[in-house]
Amino acid sequence: MAHGTHDYRDDPRNQDILININGELVRREDAKVSVFDSGFVLGDGVWEGLRVHGGVIVFLGHHLNRLYEGAKALDIDLPLDKSALTRRLYETIDANEMTEGGHIRLMVTRGVKATPYQDPRVTIGSATIVIIPEFKTPLTETLDEGIKLFTVHVRRGYPDVQDQKINSHSKLNCILACIQATKAGADEALMLDPHGFVATCNSTHFFIVKNDEVWTSTGQFCLGGVTRKRVLESAVAKGITVREKNFSLTDVYSADEAFVTGTYAGLVPVREIDGRTIGDESATIPGPMVVRLREAYKAEIAAAVSGGR
Numbered sequence: 001m002a003h004g005t006h007d008y009r010d011d012p013r014n015q016d017i018l019i020n021i022n023g024e025l026v027r028r029e030d031a032k033v034s035v036f037d038s039g040f041v042l043g044d045g046v047w048e049g050l051r052v053h054g055g056v057i058v059f060l061g062h063h064l065n066r067l068y069e070g071a072k073a074l075d076i077d078l079p080l081d082k083s084a085l086t087r088r089l090y091e092t093i094d095a096n097e098m099t100e101g102g103h104i105r106l107m108v109t110r111g112v113k114a115t116p117y118q119d120p121r122v123t124i125g126s127a128t129i130v131i132i133p134e135f136k137t138p139l140t141e142t143l144d145e146g147i148k149l150f151t152v153h154v155r156r157g158y159p160d161v162q163d164q165k166i167n168s169h170s171k172l173n174c175i176l177a178c179i180q181a182t183k184a185g186a187d188e189a190l191m192l193d194p195h196g197f198v199a200t201c202n203s204t205h206f207f208i209v210k211n212d213e214v215w216t217s218t219g220q221f222c223l224g225g226v227t228r229k230r231v232l233e234s235a236v237a238k239g240i241t242v243r244e245k246n247f248s249l250t251d252v253y254s255a256d257e258a259f260v261t262g263t264y265a266g267l268v269p270v271r272e273i274d275g276r277t278i279g280d281e282s283a284t285i286p287g288p289m290v291v292r293l294r295e296a297y298k299a300e301i302a303a304a305v306s307g308g309r
Helices: 012-016 038-042 060-073 082-095 140-145 172-183 226-237 249-253 288-306
Strands: 018-021 024-027 045-053 102-109 128-135 147-151 188-192 198-201 205-210 213-216 241-244 257-262 266-273
Touching: 012 128, 018 082, 038 102, 045 060, 045 288, 060 082, 060 102, 060 226, 082 102, 082 128, 140 266, 147 172, 172 188, 198 249, 205 226, 205 249, 213 226, 226 241, 226 257, 226 288, 257 288, 266 288
Parallel strands: 147 188, 147 266, 213 241
Antiparallel strands: 018 024, 018 128, 045 102, 102 128, 188 198, 198 205, 205 213, 205 257, 257 266
16 A cells, blocks of 8 residues: 555644744634735745654754755745744644644745735735644554655756755645656655756655665755755764765666655655565565664654753
8 A cells, every 4th residue: 555755644633733823823723824925925935844752843953954044045034043933833832732743844934925926025024934733643554565656757956946955835846746656656756856867756855775885866956854864874873885976767776775764754665666666576664774774763863852952
């Protein structure tokens, strides 16, 4: 059975969650922003996905660095500094009594516009900041069975067209990639860079294992993934050879293992790509490298939790 990396089972607690909109906590059914908001009108904003473990938003500093870097690139003036935004995030999860299994979508848009037009100069007021906390846990089936990928024609483009380093609300290329993969019967899209080398997936980062080495893309055409970085650093610390390099689909199809990483589900094995089974037909899922790296990533999370808020 196919499962996407972001699948989850409904949790009744999510019906009563409190959502933070510009510092005000409101019930789910009352959570609204203006139709003139830049995020709605144009997809003009940046966002982060965050995980809550042991009452701690893990790796928050790395996520906020990426958020503020993207906002600066887009010339969005955040009305809160990192400390103030951190306090608002924790006030939100505390109000929801969220200590474990939490997923947060933090969104910042340029703010409300006087009229629906792209020019930032018609924006009135300050940036809109929305924090949506939900109780969500990855499906065990996804983690145990792995996912199927399909290589799509939609490419990760050059930074002078749309810089993939910005985690922007404007995700149309990823959405089109996801649609094509879904139509092909896959769970997620594998995307190539402009030169035809493997770049990333539409919502996760992609890795292969060859001869006990872990390979991933150069990172030039994908978001600077927080989980990606944690996994790479953990692998190096364990003496595993890591290569950030250009590689093609030929390398992918003959890989011993493949997996994707993301803030929500951590490490998820890939069992099939473009109709080809990854590894031997008798290979176990997850494979030995994924098991090893998962344990290392769990240790990273445990260390983050022990560090407290």
